[in-house]
Amino acid sequence: MIRRLSVAVAIAAFGLVFLSLAVGYTEQVSLRPLAESYVRLVPQELGAQNVITGILLTFRAFDTLGEVAVLFMVAASVGLVLGPTQPLSAEAREEVAVKARPSSEIVRSGAEILAPLIAIFAAYIIMNGHLSAGGGFQGGAVIASGVLLMLLAYPRYRLALDFLSITESVAGVLFVLAGVAGLIFAGGFLDNRILPIGQFGALFSAGAIPVLSMLLGIKVGCELSVILDSFRP
Amino acid sequence: MMELIGSILVLLGAIFHFSAGLGMLRMPDAYTRMQAGTKASTLGNTLVLAGLVFYHPAWGMKLLIIVYFVLMTNPVSSHALARAAHSIRLPMAGDTGIDALRDREQKSGGGT
Numbered sequence: 001m002i003r004r005l006s007v008a009v010a011i012a013a014f015g016l017v018f019l020s021l022a023v024g025y026t027e028q029v030s031l032r033p034l035a036e037s038y039v040r041l042v043p044q045e046l047g048a049q050n051v052i053t054g055i056l057l058t059f060r061a062f063d064t065l066g067e068v069a070v071l072f073m074v075a076a077s078v079g080l081v082l083g084p085t086q087p088l089s090a091e092a093r094e095e096v097a098v099k100a101r102p103s104s105e106i107v108r109s110g111a112e113i114l115a116p117l118i119a120i121f122a123a124y125i126i127m128n129g130h131l132s133a134g135g136g137f138q139g140g141a142v143i144a145s146g147v148l149l150m151l152l153a154y155p156r157y158r159l160a161l162d163f164l165s166i167t168e169s170v171a172g173v174l175f176v177l178a179g180v181a182g183l184i185f186a187g188g189f190l191d192n193r194i195l196p197i198g199q200f201g202a203l204f205s206a207g208a209i210p211v212l213s214m215l216l217g218i219k220v221g222c223e224l225s226v227i228l229d230s231f232r233p
Numbered sequence: 234m235m236e237l238i239g240s241i242l243v244l245l246g247a248i249f250h251f252s253a254g255l256g257m258l259r260m261p262d263a264y265t266r267m268q269a270g271t272k273a274s275t276l277g278n279t280l281v282l283a284g285l286v287f288y289h290p291a292w293g294m295k296l297l298i299i300v301y302f303v304l305m306t307n308p309v310s311s312h313a314l315a316r317a318a319h320s321i322r323l324p325m326a327g328d329t330g331i332d333a334l335r336d337r338e339q340k341s342g343g344g345t
Contacts, residue, residue, distance in 0.1 A: 104316055108307035117302070152313070 136216025143221030239287030246280030
């Protein structure tokens with residue numbers, strides 16, 4: 001009884017809190033000064049149709065670099081925690097692979113049909129980052145989902161982890177180099193105007209933003225694939 | 234008129250989604266729940282997206298791709314889930330008589 005009463009009191013209190021919020025809410029008619037300057041500056045100076053990508057990859061690209069670094073650390077620590085204490089020998093690896101139950105034919109056929117579609121979709125998301133919703137992070141996650149699908153369909157398949165980590169490092173280094181190039185040739189670190197701005201709204205426009213998106217997508221895709229691989233027995 | 238047809242299709246899809254949810258709650262074991270969820274939600278999704286085509290004819294191709302994607306992924310994923318459930322011998326509802334996968338595995342010897 002007391003329990004029910006306290007639950008009812010809690011719900012009523014929450015209701016009061018949300019009611020006061022809902023009553024006090026007035027729709028904002030005009031943008032705040034910061035938002036307004038972003039909305040004005042991104043299409044004008046950076047030539048990006050998608051304001052958010054313009055902010056993420058130019059004005060606050062340093063943050064994005066930090067996020068990628070966080071993801072890299074997550075990949076490294078997941079590998080450290082979940083991985084084997086010492087590298088498996090070739091025979092042990094073979095043994096684990098043989099024990100894995102093969103997937104059924106339907107799953108394999110489905111994966112073969114879907115994997116190219118997923119890759120195309122990921123490329124679309126990455127290359128449209130400066131035009132509409134999308135960008136490197138999201139596209140990289142889609143790439144990793146394709147990798148996960150292949151891992152599910154072919155449990156014995158071994159990812160080329162060395163290749164993935166080298167690709168990821170190269171993409172990261174190129175990202176930082178693009179930032180330094182912005183420092184030298186344009187307004188500051190990770191300025192996108194090192195490449196011509198191009199026509200507003202075209203696929204190849206907005207300076208270096210598509211290139212940066214692509215590098216981010218490759219890097220995030222590789223990192224997430226490595227994380228997924230380390231979840232296997 | 235077009236919007237009316239679209240609305241009716243979306244409503245039909247919503248009804249199928251509702252029956253999927255109902256099946257999830259009411260079905261006796263994992264396999265039947267899975268098939269209720271998969272079949273009804275695949276058709277429900279298709280109907281909702283078909284209704285959207287009537288609202289926005291310009292989105293037609295993209296919606297067609299989404300329908301294709303759903304038709305490809307939903308059955309495959311539920312097949313994989315059901316096989317996984319079968320291989321860890323998740324119990325079936327009491328009055329299930331036929332288990333074709335077990336029979337086949339026994340016939341081919343070994344089995345898992």
